[in-house]
Amino acid sequence: MTTHAPTAERRRRGRLALxxxxxxxxGLAVASPATxxxxxxxxxxxxxxxAKAKLVNGLAVPPKEAPQRVVEVIDAANRxxxxxxYCLGGGHRSFQSKCYDCSGSVSYALHGGSLLNYPLASSGFxxxxxxxxxxxxxxxxxxxxxxxxxxxxxxxxxxTPGQGPGWATTMGYENPRSYQIRHKPGF
Numbered sequence: 782m783t784t785h786a787p788t789a790e791r792r793r794r795g796r797l798a799l800x801x802x803x804x805x806x807x808g809l810a811v812a813s814p815a816t817x818x819x820x821x822x823x824x825x826x827x828x829x830x831x832a833k834a835k836l837v838n839g840l841a842v843p844p845k846e847a848p849q850r851v852v853e854v855i856d857a858a859n860r861x862x863x864x865x866x867y868c869l870g871g872g873h874r875s876f877q878s879k880c881y882d883c884s885g886s887v888s889y890a891l892h893g894g895s896l897l898n899y900p901l902a903s904s905g906f907x908x909x910x911x912x913x914x915x916x917x918x919x920x921x922x923x924x925x926x927x928x929x930x931x932x933x934x935x936x937x938x939x940x941t942p943g944q945g946p947g948w949a950t951t952m953g954y955e956n957p958r959s960y961q962i963r964h965k966p967g968f
Contacts, residue, residue: 828852834932839863841934841948850894851917851932851968857893858936858946861886867938867945873900883938884927886946887920890936891929894918896965903927907961915964923960 828845829835835842840859843852865881872878872885876892884903891897896918901909906922920929928937938946940953 832932834934836934836948836950839942839947841931841936844932847917847932848968850896852894854890854894854896854918854931858886858890858931858948860893861889861946862936862948863943865945873902876900881938881946884922886936886938887922887927887929889946890931891918891920896968906963910963910965912962913964914962915968917968918964920963921955921957921960922963926955926960928955 826837826842828843828847830845832844832846834844834847834855840862841855843855847855861881865879867882868878868880869882870885871880871882872889873882876889878885878889881889884901884906887906888897888900892900897909903922903926904924906920906927909920909922918929918931920927926939928935928939930936935941935949935952936946937949937953937955940955941947941949
């Protein structure tokens with residue numbers, strides 16, 4: 782089982798995010814950790830006003846109103862959103878993988894926000910959290926596929942740009958009624 786980042790590491794990430802935001806506001810070019818390991822080019826802009834995330838160059842920009850753990854889920858998803866290909870079973874044995882499938886991608890992102898302790902297959906999400914939509918994060922899972930919405934954006938491995946995990950502004954082809962819909966209380 783993978784453990785969560787120590788509190789000191791989280792504080793360091795928070796300070797780095799604040800420094801990045803201040804540097805961007807000052808007009809300086811600083812690469813953020815979310816893009817550095819993602820294979821993506823460019824920077825993630827500072828948080829956007831309101832409660833809805835924004836899609837910029839294939840990466841999600843968290844909203845200012847989002848709780849810290851939601852921001853951490855977005856940051857984790859951004860790390861694999863560009864540059865990691867799809868592979869069946871990717872991300873199931875370990876959160877760290879060269880490629881990810883649908884549930885491996887969702888697992889990785891949720892783990893980044895301390896909302897999941899070990900990777901789950903699609904059907905494993907049937908018992909995760911509580912039934913229904915969340916206010917910030919909602920996981921959709923059935924026996925063959927899993928995806929999630931975070932702050933108004935969809936994180937998925939299908940019907941998104943590229944060949945692996947990615948963000949989209951629409952629900953795509955999926956019919957939410959054919960999925961178990963789950964959330965963690967408070968999120």
